[in-house]
Amino acid sequence: MPRAGLNPQVVVRAAAQLADEVGYDRLTLAELANRLGVALPSLYKHVKGADALMQKLSTLATAELAAETTTAAAGRSGADALRVVAHAYRSYAHRHPGRYVAAQRAPDPSDPEHVAVAERAVGVAYAVLAGYGISGTAAVxxxxxxxxxxxxxxxxxxxxxxxxxxxxxxxxxQLIAALDMAYRAWPSTSAQAGELTAGP
Amino acid sequence: MPRAGLNPQVVVRAAAQLADEVGYDRLTLAELANRLGVALPSLYKHVKGADALMQKLSTLATAELAAETTTAAAGRSGADALRVVAHAYRSYAHRHPGRYVAAQRAPDPSDPEHVAVAERAVGVAYAVLAGYGISGTAAVxxxxxxxxxxxxxxxxxxxxxxxxxxxxxxxxxQLIAALDMAYRAWPSTSAQAGELTAGP
DNA sequence: ACCACAAAGCTATTAGTCATAGCTAGAAAG
DNA sequence: CTTTCTAGCTATGACTAATAGCTTTGTGGT
Incomplete structure (x- = not known):
């Protein structure tokens, strides 16, 4: 029996493809092994288990999402950046529904790479807001x-x-337009913002 | 062996409690049967299966969420209604995390009760928006x-x-304050809204 | 009071999932 | 050509959902 030539990256990328095709919740190790032409236990030579695979998949998807939104925002600012980042975000979710769900997994603090890509993804939002002059506590x-x-x-x-x-x-x-308006008028500190809604 | 006195409602309510305790994704028929003091197959006398149970759980949770937000909004309008509905919504999610996830399940068109409660839940949002004078296409x-x-x-x-x-x-x-501002300035038709963001 | 019957519970079994243990064979290094 | 590492395998076990079919319980009609 010839070897399939697998490695962790190949397995994770196949899992991403499978998740997009059948849905994240229907992603199964058995079907993944089937697609890769190996028996199920062989996967454990490359990934620690189903949960570890999901985590790697989440890291992959978050990195892709961060890259696409970052690229979209390049050279733009203000309402323009807001608009293209939002559309890139939604576009990614449409093209990769399984990956998108995977990207929502909370980053594991013990996985530095996952934490790093999650921060990169959030960083795009902060970059957009910087174009509106929003920073510090208000930016959170x-x-x-x-x-x-x-x-x-x-x-x-x-x-x-x-x-x-x-x-x-x-x-x-319309959502983008409303966000744009909100950010144009965004209070510079969140303390002030709290006052606005503190009703009796 | 005395009977446990189960019926569909008791089973679904126990499932809701269990989902809140252990998390929606860890809700299992075996553990549910264990809590109810019966063997697993006995549950099938009351619910058609795991998927049907999740659907009934979703209906229950959506109904509760609609009821609590509706109650919160009673006698209020405008920013006041917006604020209390938003807080009631978030409060429900905090108190019933498992139910909240269940409530996100898409309503099955072949289940009239599920569709009805889903419409009731969305109706609360329309009621809030009516307080801002937003109706018709713009309200969607x-x-x-x-x-x-x-x-x-x-x-x-x-x-x-x-x-x-x-x-x-x-x-x-702060989110509530931004929504309030957006709705105060909401365009009366979504066609006008489209113009605002239609950049080159 | 009793019998009949519907429903509620059970055991047993099947299929699918993740996981581990331990064996085998292919590929590469010496 | 041999040794060694490792990617693959078979076999097995635990847990989940689901179904079939049996037994018991409670109730309603006579």
């Missing part, structure tokens, strides 16, 4: 809103949470 | 942004996506 709140809006929209869309599929592109543009 | 975009922002924030928070836990409450208040 603003970045959280940015991530929440994008992730919430994309994940609701992916799970079929929006009834009418026709207007989704327009709704997304 | 606005409601999607509302849901995306809330769900995105809560799910990122739940998965540990926010590095610094201290400021999360303040970030959420």
């Amino acid at each position: 709140d603003a970045a959280r809103m940015f991530r929440a809006a994008l992730h919430g929209f994309v994940s609701l869309e992916a799970m079929g949470g929006f009834g009418l599929p026709r207007d989704v592109d327009r709704s997304f543009d | 975009d606005a409601a999607r942004m509302f849901r995306a922002a809330l769900h995105g924030f809560v799910s990122l928070e739940a998965m540990g996506g926010f590095g610094l836990p201290r400021d999360v409450d303040r970030s959420f208040d």
